Amino acid sequence: MKNILIAAAVLLLAACAKTPDIDYDKSVDFGNYKTFAWFPQATLADAGNYQISPLMxxxxxxxxNTQLQANGMTPADEASADVLINYHASVDTKVDVDTFNVGYGARWNYWGMGYNTQATTHEYDVGTLVIDVVDRASNQLVWRGAREGRLQKxxxxxxxxxxxxxxxxxxxxxxxxEKLK
Structure with a gap:
């Protein structure tokens, strides 16, 4: 029984893991990309949420920058970079509704059925960060990754x-x- 509970807990944690949403152009040879630079217009500042600030x-x-360099890429100036990096962020408010139902039945000298429902709602903010990789020479989007998560205040x-x-x-x-293969 203990092993079943442990296995169920592991599966639950695995299901809750935050995995990114990734899309890319399969015709592109990503091995040719060695340098990167930022799009000059890349900014998060106008996303309209207090959590998205110049500090963020x-x-x-x-x-x-740290992750791309860890992946073997080198920063370069915009004119000579192989790819340009752009990013976007958004914040949406979501509502979580929890419903609790209670049913009860027979009693001594009384038959009947009762049913009680209690609902609570919680609002929370969900942020989405999108990172785009654009081939500088063709000015075409070649890779996009995104992740959504609950924002903490x-x-x-x-x-x-x-x-x-x-x-x-x-x-x-x-x-x-190629790292996914």
Whole structure:
């Protein structure tokens, strides 16, 4: 019985793991990409949410730079880079509804059926970070990765930095696509 509970817990945790949503052009040879630069217009600042600020933008850029360099790419100027990096962020409010039903039946000298329903709602913010890789020569999108996650409020700067690093590492775990094979 204990082994069944442990197996169920492991499956539940695996199902809850945040995996990125990745799409790419299969005709592209990603082995040719060695250098990267940022799109000059790349910015998160106008996303319209207080959690997306110049401080958050700096964290995201630093995390992307670190991950791409860990993947063997080298920063370059925009005119000579193999690929240009762009990113987008959005924040949506979602509602979670929990419903609890209670039914009860027979009693001494009384037959009947009762049913009680209690519902509670919770609003929360979900953020989505999208990272695009564009071939500079053709100006075509060749790879896109995204991750969605529940945003936490009242975090310290260190907690925010860690969350950004984890999100970017998860997204870029599939870049270049040869790593997925």
């Amino acid at each position: 933008e700096k964290r995201v850029r630093e995390a992307v 009242k975090q310290t700067p260190e907690e925010r930095n860690k969350a950004v690093q984890e999100a970017v590492a998860t997204i870029l775990s599939g870049f270049p696509p």
